[in-house]
Amino acid sequence: GAGDVVARLAGVSKDYGGVHALRGVDLELRAGEIVGLIGPNGAGKTTCVNILSGLVPPSGGAVEVLGIDPVRTPVHRVAAAGVARTFQHAKLFGRLSVLDNVLAGAHLVTRGTFLRRLLWLPSARWDERAAVVHATACLERVGIADKAGLAAGELSYGDQRRVEIARALAADPALLILDEPAAGMNRVEAAALGDLITSLASDGLTILLIEHDVGLVMRTCDRITVLDFGAVIASGDPAHVRDHPDVVTAYLGTE
């Protein structure tokens, strides 16, 4: 329900050889919250995301996502448990249609289709139609259903980022991790993206937003955690973080 802990990092560290990418990071996401994760280049944001989604094991500390330990769980099962993410650089199949790109995400919720097709069961056809209906609904959710038939590569950069979000939504996630979704967007596109993120959270989705556009993060997030050199230097609501002296010096002051 609302307010339940969806994900938690407790005292998490990550070393790459001699590089301390994370040093004792605490981070908690509660159901329906939009949490921002910001910090300068190399601060450790992507490492946090990779640990939450089970791609990278931490060197120390505890991790819990949707009641499972992503370290001890195969990546596809972390995804099946309800963790979906987008990547820093949109990874779409440029020649495939927008719809097919989203269907690639929908396979998680319609996994039975392949098996039924193999066994020649009649329900396979219906399932595929259901997947298309589901993928189309996800495209509607992000406002680009009218572009379903176009090749993904033909879309504007902003629209490609939306396709990525639709593909993540197609897996029916409880936690959506957005890694720099506004990168390459103009001001109008970024503002519209902020509205979309807010409306996804009001549907009950929990969102972790990694973003360099500090204005977007301040406007959109309920809480913000600031990383610098792998450590949390501030955490709290946007006003608290904006006025925090360490944040001003370490990060916002250099913008």
Ligand code: ATP
């Ligand atoms: P950016 O905003 O540039 O994406 P970030 O905040 O996401 O940066 P990370 O990518 O998490 O930062 O990197 C944190 C630190 O860990 C950096 O010093 C980086 O060089 C280092 N690092 C990350 N991944 C590896 C790796 N696979 N091997 C060695 N060092 C790594």
